[in-house]
Amino acid sequence: MASCKKTRVILLKNKTSPIDNYESECKNNAFEPVFVPLIKHTHVVKDFKNLLETIPNYLSTIEYIIITSQRTVESLNEAIIPMLTGEQKDSLFGKTVYTVGPATANFIRRSGFTNVKGGEDAGNGSVLADIIIHDLSIDLRARSLSELLFLVGETRRDIIPKKLHSKGIKVREVVTYKTEELNDSFKRFDSAMQSYNGNEMTLNWVVVFSPQGTKEITQYLSVNHRLLDSNLRIASIGPTTQQYLEDSNITSDIVSPKPDPKSLLHAIEVYQRSK
Known part of the structure; x- marks a missing residue:
């Protein structure tokens, strides 16, 4: 019976540890999540360590930190924070952290930061930069700030620094992790695509x-988007990814309004109800 069929969601991402909100949200809404890791992450501590050695009181001189990746938070929790003194940890957790999306914001709060901004109100880096610019324009103390600390991955986009620099706001970027593409990603993806029974699934979604x-x-x-599997649908996590797919001659069936599990699955449900 059609009512017994499931929707399978192939997530082209590494599963976040210890909790992956996409997995939790899928299972809570009768979706079957399948993770296909594409990259591996390695913590980088030398840049942060060199910063503290070069400027011993650095953490006491800044007020704002920018974190836009859960991988950065993992690097902080697992590699950087353990090497800090108690005083440095207290100073770090007392900073205001600007971030993108509710999932990363919640991850940051669970790490011990209490003043997190952006998050739910910032769906992408450009919006987050606008929020920072607005906040600093009305914060008189911010006029005397030397810079904002932006904790980043080795590979990153420069939307936020460019926008802040255009307003005269200094940003120091410090690498906290690096990524490498896995050699067998396509084999994993192909295996995930071949391992489901089309008779038991309504649609098979691939989320980029x-x-x-x-x-x-x-x-x-x-x-093969439409040729080999009429039940195959493509979802983009946001407009940047949508544009990347369009440049690859792939039309997204849906674009998540926000880069979070609830928005993604709601968009999928709305699409499926309309068909």
């Missing part, structure tokens, strides 16, 4: 979160 590590997969999807 980032261009990184997706070259072979997007080449496959650009040819």
Whole structure:
């Protein structure tokens, strides 16, 4: 019976530890989540360590930190914070942290930061930069700030620094992790695609979160999106990813209004109800 069929969601991302909100939200809403890791992450501590050694009181001189990736938070929790003194930890957790999306915001709060901004109100880096610019324009103390600390991955976009620099706001970028593409990503994806029974599934969704590590997969999807599997649908986590797919001749069936699990699954449900 059609009512017994399931919707399978293939997530082109690494599963977040210890809790992945996409997995939790899928299971809570009768979706079947399947993770296809595309990259591996390695913590980088030398840049942060060198910063503290070069400027011993650095953490006491800044008020704002920018974090836009859960991988950065993992690096903080697992590699950077353990090497700090008690005084440095207290100073770090007392900073205002600006971030993108509710999932990363919640992750940051669970790490011990109490003043987190952006998050639910910032769906992408450009919006977050606007929020920071607005906040600093009305914060008289901010006029005397030397810079904002932006904790980043080795590979990152420069939307936020460019926008802040255009307003005369200094940003120091410090690398906290690096990523490498996995050699067998397409094999994992192909295995996930082949392992479901089309008779038991209503639709088989592929969710693209980032261009990184997706070259072979997007080449496959650009040819086979509709030809081999009429039940296959494509979801983009946001407009940037949507544009990347369009440049690869792939039309997204849906674009998540916000980069979070609830928004994504709601968009999928709305699409399926309309068909």
